[in-house]
Amino acid sequence: MSGFLSETFLAALLFGAVTAAIPLLLAGLGEQMSEKAGVLNIGIEGMMIAGAYLGFVGAYYSGSLWLGFLTGAAGGIAVASLMALLCVRIGLNQIVIGIALTLGLEGLTAILHHFQFSRSYPRLPAAEATVIPFLSDIPVLGPALFRHHLIVYLAVAMVAVIIWVYRRTQLGLNLQAAGDKPAALDVAGIDVIRTRTMAVLFTGGMAGLGGAYLANVGAGLFIPFITGGAGFLGIVLAMLARGRPGWVLIGALIFGACLSMTTAAQVAGVNIPTDLIQMLPFLAVMVMLVLFGRRASLPAALGIAYERGAR
Amino acid sequence: MSEKAASLGDRAVDVPAGQAGRDIGRRLLITLGPVAVSLVLAGGVLLAVGVDPLAYYGLVVERGLVSPLGLQQTLTRMAPLLFIAAGLIVAFRAGMWNLGGDGQFLLGAVTAAASAPLLLQTLSGWLALLVAFLIATSVAMVWSLVPALLRAYQGVNEIITTLMMSFLGVSLANVLVKLVFLDPATTVPQTRTLPVADRLPRLFETTITSGLVYGLVAIVLVHLVMTRTAFGLKLRIVGANPSAAVHAGLNVPLLTIAVFAISAGLIGMGGAIDIIGIQGNVRADWNPAYGLAVIPVVFLARMNGFAAIGFVFLLSVLSIGGESAARRLGVPQHFTLVLISIVLITLAIAEYLDNRQNQSRRA
Amino acid sequence: KSIAIMTPEEGTDFGWNQQGVDAAKAAAEAAGIEVIVASGLGYGDVRPALREIAADGASLIIAHASGYATSAPEIAEETGIPVAIVDSPQALKAGLVADYTLSGHEGAYLAGRMAAKMSRSKHVGIVVSGEPPSWNSQSAGFAQGVKAENPEVKITYAVIGPAAYSDAAGGRRVTESVIAAGADIIFGQGNGSSFGMLQAVETAKAGDGGKVLFIDVIGDKTSVSKGFLLSSVVWNITPVYAAMIKDLQDETFGTKRYAIGLADESVALLKTDQIPDDVWTAVQTVRDQVISGEIKIEPVFEATAVRALMTDVSAAAQ
Amino acid sequence: MTQPPNSPSPIIVLEGITKRFPGIVANDRIDLEIRAGEVHVLLGENGAGKSTLIGLLSGLQQPDGGRILVGGSETAIRSPSHALSLGIGTVFQHTMLVPTLTVAENLALGGRWWQRPRIAELTARVAEIAGPLGIEINLGARVSELSLGEQQQVEIVRALLRDSRMLILDEATSMLTPQGAAELGALMRRLVERGLAVVFITHKLGEAADFGDRVSVLKLGRKVGELPPERLRSLDRGALVDEIVAMMFGRHAGDEAVTIPLRAADNGVLLDVRDLSVAASSEAPGLEAISFSIGRGEILGIAGIDGNGQKQLAEALAGQRAASGGSVILAGEELDALNVGERRRKGLRYLTDDRLGEGTVASFPVSINYFLKQVGESPYWRSGVVRTGAIDVRARELTRHYDVRTPGIATPVGRLSGGNIQKVLIARELAESARAVIFNKPTYGLDLANTLATRQRVRDVAEQGLAVLLISTDLDELLCMCHRIAVISQGRLVGTVANGAGAGERVGRLMIGLAA
Numbered sequence A: 001m002s003g004f005l006s007e008t009f010l011a012a013l014l015f016g017a018v019t020a021a022i023p024l025l026l027a028g029l030g031e032q033m034s035e036k037a038g039v040l041n042i043g044i045e046g047m048m049i050a051g052a053y054l055g056f057v058g059a060y061y062s063g064s065l066w067l068g069f070l071t072g073a074a075g076g077i078a079v080a081s082l083m084a085l086l087c088v089r090i091g092l093n094q095i096v097i098g099i100a101l102t103l104g105l106e107g108l109t110a111i112l113h114h115f116q117f118s119r120s121y122p123r124l125p126a127a128e129a130t131v132i133p134f135l136s137d138i139p140v141l142g143p144a145l146f147r148h149h150l151i152v153y154l155a156v157a158m159v160a161v162i163i164w165v166y167r168r169t170q171l172g173l174n175l176q177a178a179g180d181k182p183a184a185l186d187v188a189g190i191d192v193i194r195t196r197t198m199a200v201l202f203t204g205g206m207a208g209l210g211g212a213y214l215a216n217v218g219a220g221l222f223i224p225f226i227t228g229g230a231g232f233l234g235i236v237l238a239m240l241a242r243g244r245p246g247w248v249l250i251g252a253l254i255f256g257a258c259l260s261m262t263t264a265a266q267v268a269g270v271n272i273p274t275d276l277i278q279m280l281p282f283l284a285v286m287v288m289l290v291l292f293g294r295r296a297s298l299p300a301a302l303g304i305a306y307e308r309g310a311r
Numbered sequence B: 001m002s003e004k005a006a007s008l009g010d011r012a013v014d015v016p017a018g019q020a021g022r023d024i025g026r027r028l029l030i031t032l033g034p035v036a037v038s039l040v041l042a043g044g045v046l047l048a049v050g051v052d053p054l055a056y057y058g059l060v061v062e063r064g065l066v067s068p069l070g071l072q073q074t075l076t077r078m079a080p081l082l083f084i085a086a087g088l089i090v091a092f093r094a095g096m097w098n099l100g101g102d103g104q105f106l107l108g109a110v111t112a113a114a115s116a117p118l119l120l121q122t123l124s125g126w127l128a129l130l131v132a133f134l135i136a137t138s139v140a141m142v143w144s145l146v147p148a149l150l151r152a153y154q155g156v157n158e159i160i161t162t163l164m165m166s167f168l169g170v171s172l173a174n175v176l177v178k179l180v181f182l183d184p185a186t187t188v189p190q191t192r193t194l195p196v197a198d199r200l201p202r203l204f205e206t207t208i209t210s211g212l213v214y215g216l217v218a219i220v221l222v223h224l225v226m227t228r229t230a231f232g233l234k235l236r237i238v239g240a241n242p243s244a245a246v247h248a249g250l251n252v253p254l255l256t257i258a259v260f261a262i263s264a265g266l267i268g269m270g271g272a273i274d275i276i277g278i279q280g281n282v283r284a285d286w287n288p289a290y291g292l293a294v295i296p297v298v299f300l301a302r303m304n305g306f307a308a309i310g311f312v313f314l315l316s317v318l319s320i321g322g323e324s325a326a327r328r329l330g331v332p333q334h335f336t337l338v339l340i341s342i343v344l345i346t347l348a349i350a351e352y353l354d355n356r357q358n359q360s361r362r363a
Numbered sequence C: 001k002s003i004a005i006m007t008p009e010e011g012t013d014f015g016w017n018q019q020g021v022d023a024a025k026a027a028a029e030a031a032g033i034e035v036i037v038a039s040g041l042g043y044g045d046v047r048p049a050l051r052e053i054a055a056d057g058a059s060l061i062i063a064h065a066s067g068y069a070t071s072a073p074e075i076a077e078e079t080g081i082p083v084a085i086v087d088s089p090q091a092l093k094a095g096l097v098a099d100y101t102l103s104g105h106e107g108a109y110l111a112g113r114m115a116a117k118m119s120r121s122k123h124v125g126i127v128v129s130g131e132p133p134s135w136n137s138q139s140a141g142f143a144q145g146v147k148a149e150n151p152e153v154k155i156t157y158a159v160i161g162p163a164a165y166s167d168a169a170g171g172r173r174v175t176e177s178v179i180a181a182g183a184d185i186i187f188g189q190g191n192g193s194s195f196g197m198l199q200a201v202e203t204a205k206a207g208d209g210g211k212v213l214f215i216d217v218i219g220d221k222t223s224v225s226k227g228f229l230l231s232s233v234v235w236n237i238t239p240v241y242a243a244m245i246k247d248l249q250d251e252t253f254g255t256k257r258y259a260i261g262l263a264d265e266s267v268a269l270l271k272t273d274q275i276p277d278d279v280w281t282a283v284q285t286v287r288d289q290v291i292s293g294e295i296k297i298e299p300v301f302e303a304t305a306v307r308a309l310m311t312d313v314s315a316a317a318q
Numbered sequence D: 001m002t003q004p005p006n007s008p009s010p011i012i013v014l015e016g017i018t019k020r021f022p023g024i025v026a027n028d029r030i031d032l033e034i035r036a037g038e039v040h041v042l043l044g045e046n047g048a049g050k051s052t053l054i055g056l057l058s059g060l061q062q063p064d065g066g067r068i069l070v071g072g073s074e075t076a077i078r079s080p081s082h083a084l085s086l087g088i089g090t091v092f093q094h095t096m097l098v099p100t101l102t103v104a105e106n107l108a109l110g111g112r113w114w115q116r117p118r119i120a121e122l123t124a125r126v127a128e129i130a131g132p133l134g135i136e137i138n139l140g141a142r143v144s145e146l147s148l149g150e151q152q153q154v155e156i157v158r159a160l161l162r163d164s165r166m167l168i169l170d171e172a173t174s175m176l177t178p179q180g181a182a183e184l185g186a187l188m189r190r191l192v193e194r195g196l197a198v199v200f201i202t203h204k205l206g207e208a209a210d211f212g213d214r215v216s217v218l219k220l221g222r223k224v225g226e227l228p229p230e231r232l233r234s235l236d237r238g239a240l241v242d243e244i245v246a247m248m249f250g251r252h253a254g255d256e257a258v259t260i261p262l263r264a265a266d267n268g269v270l271l272d273v274r275d276l277s278v279a280a281s282s283e284a285p286g287l288e289a290i291s292f293s294i295g296r297g298e299i300l301g302i303a304g305i306d307g308n309g310q311k312q313l314a315e316a317l318a319g320q321r322a323a324s325g326g327s328v329i330l331a332g333e334e335l336d337a338l339n340v341g342e343r344r345r346k347g348l349r350y351l352t353d354d355r356l357g358e359g360t361v362a363s364f365p366v367s368i369n370y371f372l373k374q375v376g377e378s379p380y381w382r383s384g385v386v387r388t389g390a391i392d393v394r395a396r397e398l399t400r401h402y403d404v405r406t407p408g409i410a411t412p413v414g415r416l417s418g419g420n421i422q423k424v425l426i427a428r429e430l431a432e433s434a435r436a437v438i439f440n441k442p443t444y445g446l447d448l449a450n451t452l453a454t455r456q457r458v459r460d461v462a463e464q465g466l467a468v469l470l471i472s473t474d475l476d477e478l479l480c481m482c483h484r485i486a487v488i489s490q491g492r493l494v495g496t497v498a499n500g501a502g503a504g505e506r507v508g509r510l511m512i513g514l515a516a
């Protein structure tokens, strides 16, 4: 039978799509929370690469993938706390700081890698999959969707958790108020700075985790610039989703699927330049924007630092 | 949101001018001070990896600023960056986040690279370059039409659209190089090469491209248009308060489209200048990603054209000098990124401290 | 007096950059001269670095990236310092510009023969992270080798992305898909991303549950591999650089092209423990045939032509 | 200050409170006592420092000097949440609701972050509080869909929800109808009877006289006088207002006589509107076949409760909002095909009610804001290039002529007080060849002096023979200025009343849906 049609191959493609989608999902979910709270977190790429590096370092030296995820998230949070300090607490321009952090961490992790790993290129063992009973036996879909590392299911479950937070908790209201009318939140007795700081730190944690996943599970190793713009895609996903976590998941999966499609097309021997195929997901998004682009409902105070009593 | 965020920048620009003389000294101080602090911070990183920071900085200054050769390189590097800064100033002052600079730059570059050698077969030297330059500009302008129309008539946020169009533009530029404008004489996928002699002339006896002059003219012109003309004022009104623009009877959609076209056009010119002045051709997968570094610089300059020239100069010194120093001392080139990043952050902090001090002094 | 080498990435990649730097050092040492190493210069504008190195007194600058082939001759013209460039055979200029177009297609051909012999599933994969000419010629050489050995063996070709040189995760993902499609030997080319390919090979199982093996290019990754490295098309650029230095002294620089090939062992297959002796012997026989001209392999540099050599699965399915 | 022995103990005492802002002392050594069981009215001109004082009490800002005693002990009110925990509830001058949340969600805002918003519990309590107030609140409505008046009601209810010991209302009646204001007064009465302290800020002196137990007057950041309850009780309303006015302005009452300008001899129709319709949109009601005409020198008032289409009418006339039918004729010339700028050049001017939102660009200097609607026109621009000299000369002229109080013409207009921003707008709209002017709530939020001055401007305009359309929610204002008053309700003109004896009552009847 043709390789193109084999079950194993289809499953591998789908599996790859999910693997590629997870970092985008985590970054997008994180970015979304910052944006909801009124912080345009352009530094997310820097948080991701910090998470990728520290996540790998943690996993490599401890031998535990979970510890790696922890150190990765911590790395993202560390960068995010710098961003929160500079942009939320003292109100510096979010774009300047965001880009600066991204550039700096790309450089820093590349240097560290150079001195630490560039002679040995250590790699991690394969991530152990958590096989979901019964579901994993479904042909094609089973091995594609239900034989992932536990963190993948957690990431997807995170969508539900965040939906619940946004819809059902005081925190959800606080976040939305912090992005739409911070002064109103402040006079309601909730500290805007603290709310936004929490959102930014959450973004850092998610981005760091996304980076760690990319390095530890996606690649099994760290190399400089490994995130390659995944953070920026996260920003796009968060904005396209307009505050709805479910859409981040859908968007991330579509991007992942598009990547797998390019592989599928090539393995099927379709002789189209990869450059053209690679444009497809972006083209699809643009077409969607042209067709359904209504007024983007971004938070009113997005990108504006809050200062109590200022006018 | 973009309106308000940008208006914050605008507010800074429009506070009473007045004490200009003292201000320049002040600005110098709050620029050089942070640079000094950054050097100390980055020096820590250098020490950590076992490199003498003083030697490194000595080389940065020597190779980026003091040595004639280094200075020439620095000035040459500035040419395309100035155009990008000019384009970003137009957009940001009008409250539009044009984050699609890389796509616009590359498409401008590719069109210039594809057209200039062909045009040279029929037109005289400078005319061919001029036409290539104009074609590149128009292509970049047209490319910006999609986000412009979406923003003007659908209200679709331009951060998403310009970012997407940038990803697309970079890919498209590649495809064009690989499939359409390929130089049949080389195995490497690249456009035909514009011979050195046919490129923009160099200044005097140096290696500095005259593109630098055009870049300076462009950014000064943009500055004057934005601050001195009715058109510029209209754009700034749209940027600072779109409702006020509607109320005042301005044609906001049309102005929005104009902003995108001008901004993208200038960035496309940057791409063209880089090609017809310096590079001579475009290789597949070439993407210098200048936009990412120039965006914060424009903010730090508070969208002021003259200040932007200064910051672009600083950026060029750091990158040219940093590359040289890293090579000589065996530090990975990526250290330059770290240095630029620290400089950006300390500059932003200094700006904040300066503002706060100003305020408490007036109180 | 001294030669300089400029590479786009750090000379620690077990590949193109490292081979270049190591060769420059070796050739310089042999000739008893100094070497200036400028690595990690990126793919952007290297004219500033070229001018500086020229000013620093290098008597030959090796611009070790096809991306430098436009700028280096220009700076040579400007400064009068000779340069060596790659992938531009038409650019020769006496005393000033020499070209050393490196193509490992002969070695890749051998690797293809070997892979076809050893594949249990009769299916091999080629994974690349981009399509520069020097990689294209090896992809093509490999495919030609596979077909020459056994036309029945299927070849699956996959590009990770247009410029996914550091996309290690992508390298792993695509390689795993190719393995899932049935390939049990992967011929991989990619800078940072090749480590992702290696990772895929180490962690994924072939269709029959057995080991998947990896064939690398240019460098020798034995020290960092974990027993899954079948071979590598290793390039030894030292003879090329040595010849350049000699030509410079003889004032014949810029009059000839330099190349690498099987004959002088500047291209060679890496022997590893994974290769059974009989296979190795058979491959050596083919090598001799290539050297003697009995087998001719035309290099293919163009991406579309490369893809045309691969197995069209949709056609095969019918 | 003497303290009668029977007076209740103060909840909050301010001693020598000082607050400085760049270039200004907003509060200058202010002493104030706020007692349980009293409605303490704070009066003062625009920029007198009332809101600043409130900001200090509600934790938005920290004083630079002096001390605050809460329940007798010195307390620094560190933050809004601290103020809330001290039992200080505030309705701010500018709405503090999140437009994208529902009313219920806004009311729930402020709970512990891990909790679930208790909407059901809230519904019951809101009914309990709003019912007696006569306020109807739709908890499910999104705040952005509410009119400013409705939003103000929500904020009052929110402040009451929190069992405060002290309630501060900063210009809380500015958007309410007269009945609404009266009800709020009654509510304040009930609250103080329950032992709360109320601080009430208003620009309407009548309200101060009617609702207050104690009145303090601020001027230029200083407290210039206080009327204790005994004094308040001993004076009748008129005398009280006179005394307050004297304290505030050093002027005497009677200035605000009803002076409807005389119509000019040539009083033919100047502005004629026929069947003007505007389609309803998601955020605004439409207009249905609005017809009226205004003669030269005539002031036509538009009365109605806020949010009934006043803004749409003004914008449709100005060309800022597309009409779906009908026509606008100015001096015999149809304007329907013209855009904002062209209509303006024909002499149709529109003074918006949203000074900062759309009337000005806050960060631009005063000088530029005078010419916002003339960008590119000569003599201020020549071939597109600005002539700073010409602009500055004219800007200084306008500043002097319209008495705009500003540090300079280069000051960003957003730094001026509301009244002075309003003057900039008036100067802009009336300058050069105006023929018909639409005033939308021209005195909203202005202090007495500025209100009187602005009204006089409007009268002057009419006397020069221009047609004036005066949109206002303040019936008294319309009654003291207009020749005729039309009533708008749900996008339709439901009747027109000639001003004169008994007009107020007839307009009032039309407004609440009865025949005049």
Ligand SMILES: Nc1ncnc2c1ncn2[C@@H]1O[C@H](COP(=O)(O)OP(=O)(O)OP(=O)(O)O)[C@@H](O)[C@H]1O
Binding pocket: A309, A310, A311, D021, D022, D024, D025, D026, D044, D045, D046, D047, D048, D049, D050, D051, D052, D053, D093, D418, D445
């Ligand atoms: N955040 C601020 N920054 C700078 N100055 C301020 C600020 N807030 C208030 N001021 C100053 O405080 C003074 C008093 O303003 P405030 O808002 O208290 O007046 P007000 O009495 O409430 O006027 P109104 O009746 O119009 O509401 C103003 O003149 C202004 O200079």
Ligand SMILES: Nc1ncnc2c1ncn2[C@@H]1O[C@H](COP(=O)(O)OP(=O)(O)OP(=O)(O)O)[C@@H](O)[C@H]1O
Binding pocket: A311, D021, D022, D024, D045, D046, D047, D051, D093, D414, D415, D416, D417, D418, D419, D445, D446
């Ligand atoms: N950010 C600021 N910096 C300096 N001065 C300010 C600032 N904000 C306000 N002011 C000053 O505040 C004074 C009045 O401000 P404020 O906004 O309280 O006016 P207002 O009359 O209360 O308007 P409104 O009643 O419409 O709120 C002005 O004289 C102005 O100079």
Ligand SMILES: [Mg+2]
Binding pocket: D047, D051, D093, D418
């Ligand atoms: Mg006020």
Ligand SMILES: [Mg+2]
Binding pocket: D050, D051, D052, D093, D170
């Ligand atoms: Mg006030």
